[in-house]
Amino acid sequence: TTVGRVSTLGGTVTQAPGAEITGRMxxxxxxxAALALLLIPLALALAVGFAIAGIAAALLVAAxxxxxxxxxxxxxxxxxxxxxxxxxxxxIGLPLGAAMLIFTVIGAPIGFAMLFAVLPVLLFLAWLVAxxxxxDWLVAHTRGEREPGRPYRAAVLGxxxxxLASILPFVSAIATxxxxxxxxxxxxxxxxxxxxxxxxxxPMGPMQVSPSAS
Numbered sequence: 001t002t003v004g005r006v007s008t009l010g011g012t013v014t015q016a017p018g019a020e021i022t023g024r025m026x027x028x029x030x031x032x033a034a035l036a037l038l039l040i041p042l043a044l045a046l047a048v049g050f051a052i053a054g055i056a057a058a059l060l061v062a063a064x065x066x067x068x069x070x071x072x073x074x075x076x077x078x079x080x081x082x083x084x085x086x087x088x089x090x091x092i093g094l095p096l097g098a099a100m101l102i103f104t105v106i107g108a109p110i111g112f113a114m115l116f117a118v119l120p121v122l123l124f125l126a127w128l129v130a131x132x133x134x135x136d137w138l139v140a141h142t143r144g145e146r147e148p149g150r151p152y153r154a155a156v157l158g159x160x161x162x163x164l165a166s167i168l169p170f171v172s173a174i175a176t177x178x179x180x181x182x183x184x185x186x187x188x189x190x191x192x193x194x195x196x197x198x199x200x201x202x203p204m205g206p207m208q209v210s211p212s213a214s
Contacts, residue, residue, distance in 0.1 A: 051163040058128050058155035066150040068186070073133045075182045087126075087181025094119060126179030127172065131158035133182075134175070 005023030006013055013025060061069060076083050098119065101111030132151055135158025140146045147153050166172035 047163060051159060054128065054131065054159040054163065055156055057124070058132060058159050059152060061125070061128055062132065062151045062155040069129060069132055069151065072129050072182045072186045073136060075185050076130075076133050076178055079185070080178075083178055083181035083185060085181070086184045087177035087179070090180050090184045091177055094122075122183065123176055123180065126183055127162070127176045128155075128159070128179070129182055130175035130179035131155070131162040133179075134158040134161055 001016075001018075002020045002022060004021075006021055006025045008025075008027050015021065095115065098111045098114035101107035101114065104111075132155050135154030135156070136146055136151055138157055138161065139151075139154050162172065162175055
């Protein structure tokens, strides 16, 4: 038998008497090891670039949406269960709804816009909200109080910590789910604000009247 180039991956070549190899013998094991060594600095450079972009975006969010970020963070601290459920539902429902719209004629442009434009931006914003919440928590536990005013320090610290923690499996995904749930609950509050409880005067004392009773 006469063959040309012989390549192996995790194996060996045994040449029988009378067999001829006219080409080069190569092992993919060496190529994969070299590729892995090449990918390590590329992955580090990608992580650093993502962290810098995240810090810049977080600072912009802290500068122009400080009150909204504080309100959204409060939901994570006060209602973590509701936020988690909303985040899981949004992670499943939003892509599923976008995919269903794609299969319709009229809703296809909206579905593609949601899937490839709105959802990536929303998930990145959710990640930023979770990062700023982590930074606020760290600042509050190290200084004894939360950073007053715009959370610039919390934004930088949170993005760095979450980027480093994202080396561990599922950390970044869990943080994004919590951030997404907080954003969805905050948006629901804007669309349907809670009605305050009205207090009426009574000769026997003040009485609270719920909105449904009125």
